Amino acid sequence: MQVMSDIDVLIAAYARIKSKPGNMTPGIDTETLDGINIDYFQRLQRELRSGAFQFRPARRFEIPKPNGNGTRPISTTSPRDKIVQAAMHLILEAIFDSNFSVHSHGFRPGKSCHTALKELRNTFTSVNWFIEADISKCFDSFDHKMLVQAVSERVQDQAFIDLLYKALKVGYIFQDKYFISELGTPQGSVVSPLLCNVLLHKLDLWLEEYMSAFTKGSRRKTNPEWRRLTRAGKLTEAHARNISCRMANDPDYKRIYFVRYADDFIIVIIGSKEDAIEIREKLQFFLTEQLKLEFSIQKTKITHARKEMAHFLGTDIRMTPLELRPLTTSLRYGETLISKAGTRPQLLAPIKKLVEKLEVRGMAKPGGVPTSWGRMIHFETHQIVNHYWTIWRGISNYYSFVNNTGSLGRIFYILKYSCVLTLAAKLKLGTKAKVFKRFGKEARVKR
Numbered sequence: 001m002q003v004m005s006d007i008d009v010l011i012a013a014y015a016r017i018k019s020k021p022g023n024m025t026p027g028i029d030t031e032t033l034d035g036i037n038i039d040y041f042q043r044l045q046r047e048l049r050s051g052a053f054q055f056r057p058a059r060r061f062e063i064p065k066p067n068g069n070g071t072r073p074i075s076t077t078s079p080r081d082k083i084v085q086a087a088m089h090l091i092l093e094a095i096f097d098s099n100f101s102v103h104s105h106g107f108r109p110g111k112s113c114h115t116a117l118k119e120l121r122n123t124f125t126s127v128n129w130f131i132e133a134d135i136s137k138c139f140d141s142f143d144h145k146m147l148v149q150a151v152s153e154r155v156q157d158q159a160f161i162d163l164l165y166k167a168l169k170v171g172y173i174f175q176d177k178y179f180i181s182e183l184g185t186p187q188g189s190v191v192s193p194l195l196c197n198v199l200l201h202k203l204d205l206w207l208e209e210y211m212s213a214f215t216k217g218s219r220r221k222t223n224p225e226w227r228r229l230t231r232a233g234k235l236t237e238a239h240a241r242n243i244s245c246r247m248a249n250d251p252d253y254k255r256i257y258f259v260r261y262a263d264d265f266i267i268v269i270i271g272s273k274e275d276a277i278e279i280r281e282k283l284q285f286f287l288t289e290q291l292k293l294e295f296s297i298q299k300t301k302i303t304h305a306r307k308e309m310a311h312f313l314g315t316d317i318r319m320t321p322l323e324l325r326p327l328t329t330s331l332r333y334g335e336t337l338i339s340k341a342g343t344r345p346q347l348l349a350p351i352k353k354l355v356e357k358l359e360v361r362g363m364a365k366p367g368g369v370p371t372s373w374g375r376m377i378h379f380e381t382h383q384i385v386n387h388y389w390t391i392w393r394g395i396s397n398y399y400s401f402v403n404n405t406g407s408l409g410r411i412f413y414i415l416k417y418s419c420v421l422t423l424a425a426k427l428k429l430g431t432k433a434k435v436f437k438r439f440g441k442e443a444r445v446k447r
Contacts, residue, residue: 001159004091005048010041013086017190036079044080051159055081055170057178058186075172075188082190085167088160089191092198095154100197101204106262107193113313114401116261120312121344121401124257124268126220127319128249129276130303130310131267135287136294138263139192140184142199143292144168147185150199167191196262199291206286207258207267210279214271217253259312266312268305276302309348315402316348349399351407355414363418368410370417372425381423385439388419 003009014036047053056078062071077085097108105116135141147168152161167189171180185192255270256279267283269276280300287295303310305319320343355368365371376384392415399408420435429435 001048001157001163004087004160005045007038007041007045009087009090010044010083013083013090014041016090017082017086044083048084048163049159051162053084053163053166055084055166055186057170058172058188060172060174073174075186077186077188084163085186085189085191088163088167089194091160092151092155092191092194096194096198096201100201101208101260103208103258104197104201104204104260106260106264107197113261113398116259117313117315117347117401120259120266120268120317121347124255124270125344127268127270127305127345129269129271129273130305130317131269131276131280131283132301132303132310132312133265133267133283134296134299135263136296136299138293139196141294142184142195144183146292147195147199150202151195193262200260200263202291203265203287204258204260206290207256210282211256211258214254214256214275214279217250220250220253261313264313266310266317273302305345311350314350314398316350317345318348319343320346346403347401348404349402349408351404351410354395354411358411358414358418364414368414370414370421372421373418376422377426381426384422384426385419388415391415 044053058075058077060073060075062073064071093109100108103119105111105113105119144165148161148164151164155161167186169181170186171178173179185195249272251272253270254275256275257268259266259268267279269279280297280302283300284295284297287293301310308318310317355364358364359366359368361373362375363371363373376387379387392412395411396408399405402408417432420432423435423439424430424432427435427438429438
């Protein structure tokens, strides 16, 4: 607690959250981060060191989901609480992060969705099965005792542990009623994702141990049919495109891998479907019995790596179909030998889902036909154009790594012509041609 409540640490915590617009929103009091001075930090330090500091309940309210199906809760907390939570985050990150698994990518310095997907693409070839894991309402269902126990394994400062308990138990106010937090981490708290990683690090360790025990063999056996055709000199390109040079289900060669981003993780299996089912059952037991988390076997899908798409971090994943794998030829002892390259997973932008999202938001009609976006008509023309470009940059940057970047052209088309139709409706120009004549082919608008 002495380190966490140091004035320099509190100021560093303040600096970390000051630049984020949401942190200027008051909680149940009217305090914001404006006008804070050294006296403020000194008072805060005294409260923390004396044990008098108390978190204030968050203010929770519901906002509509982007797809129009119901609402989702968001919370705002006191800026004073945000500073303390950020200071807790600084201390916990310094203690825990260096020991986290290399397979954990969520909410960590230098890690991101892209590093998680890069690991997924670069680590393995010729996979049989994916397990798309689902921890139900993870952030809302953490057992407080389990979480504090996980932190206490490396933090022996009782004053800090007491402060953590206060943060977990503070509760929230919704529609003028106070609700006690029995489970979960404080919603919207800057420290919640790190606490998630602290607890789920136990899952990472369990999976790494399982990986080691599951591993079998050093190399897949050659496919007997491939060997027969090769020895007989009858292996043609037509044959090679339809059979694998290695046994797809070699019982003497097994591997599993995993990649986790916060509570979202995927397990990759080189083995049989029975292996995948067994892993899923053992995973359920570990999460429910050891970590006290909700885990649904029904929602945890086992996916055939070549026949179906798996989904992870908004990306479709599959192995390249056998017939599309590249062939290589080499000369050996005067003979031309044909071999088939092992391939890494294909990562694909889910074009159909992206189009459906644009339809739900009002930028396209069913079938992905661009339409004017009614909610934007009352904005200034430059604001309309900038908003569309912002959406496009977000999508194109996120999916910059995918194998089907060309397919994103459909998304660009919908956004571009929805923007044009919105401008036409706002300015009563009537046709797209008049918009292009006025603003150019790229519909650029100067402020």
